[in-house]
Amino acid sequence: MLNKPRILVVEDESAIADTIVYVLANDGFAPEWCATAEAAIAAFGRQRPDLAILDVGLPDLNGFQLFKSLQALPGGGEVPMLFLTARSDEIDRVVGLELGADDYVGKPFSPRELLARVRAILRRSGRNPSSSAPVLPFELDEEKHRIRYYGNVLELSRYEYGILRLLLQKPGRVFTREELLAQVWDDASDSFDRTVDAHIKTLRAKLKAVAPDVDPIRTLRGTGYALQDGLPPRPGS
Template identity: 75%
Template sequence: MPSKPRILVVEDESPIADTLLYALTHEGFQPEWCASAAAALAAFQRERPALAILDVGLPDRNGFELFRELQSLPGGADVPMLFLTARSDEIDRVVGLELGADDYVAKPFSPRELAARVRAILRRSARGAAPQQIAPAPVEVDLERHRVRYYGVLLDLSRYEFGLLRELASRPGRVFSREELLSRVWDADSDSFDRTVDAHVKTLRAKLKAVAPDVEAIRTLRGTGYAWSEDLPARP
């Protein structure tokens, strides 16, 4: 019998944590509660979870700082993470999503909706778990290790930069609209928007340009979307 996905819940308010633990357990997950960032770091290193839910307002540091620390741990970049917070301002949502989180849920929330978002994130992560290279050189995409080599250089990509490159490079020449990229790379229930795609394409393009300044790997079709170049040179 397969083990239940372990969900790390980092929340300092025990009534909210109790609600989360009940909802996740009822939906077939195995939640583990930590009330502080320090406890979460220890639990994460002891056993890497399938997904982590991080409250932004923790007593010993904020959730954004904890996110960066967890991402820096061995295997941390492969663990999907969701922010949970009482803040509902757009700037807070943007900060969390730009860091590379998989979703952002504001309090008060529906426990069933949050569990559904967790399930959707895990499904999306599972679709990218099989090892393969989806594009020939000069681009090599390793989905199992969440790595990309571009002209032999290993790129340092955020979760969403990786997702965008994965989708674009999987079908060179095919034009993807912003709406398509949002649905394929971001969770369908998240509060992402078109300019989020543009911002991530801009940073991804800059990293590609740092390796091959004269190569236009990503084409912009004004008013339509983005496409991966069909005729990248063998050498930069």
């Protein structure tokens, strides 16, 4: 019998924690709840989890400080982590992702969305024994700056290639518009969010021309974009 993936839940609001623990347990996970960063560090040290869910607003340390503390523990850098945040300032979300977190979920959140994010992270990390590796019908040739999609070479502009290449590096991971601008454009200060949106639109059109029934790019309204981490092995399958 396979062991249930262990999920460390660090959340000081008991009502939210109860919901998270309930949905995780009912979906085949083994959650452990800690209400403080201190308790989380102790629990992490006793037994490393398969994934940690960290609230940004904790009473003793903030989630970012806790993230760094957990990463410094033996094996901490190998554990994927997801932030929960109620903050409306997008810079906090960007900071969390730049620290190296695998994803974040904003409050209020849908339990189904949280479960989907947890499963996606575990699939990518290879820590979910009941899951299979995501199917990605892309072939990246960095030397030739070329990407194949379902065997077809995509005719991409420089920035379309840069966006898709970045999304392919971490399927399922949400990249904010600011991150895409900073990592793909030469001078992000001269560009705007709508520049990213326009290039995503043309990129989507080229992907749709190859596989009309598949939409590999997921949009998080007001935040950014992510590559779907599970796609059919061929169009229409």
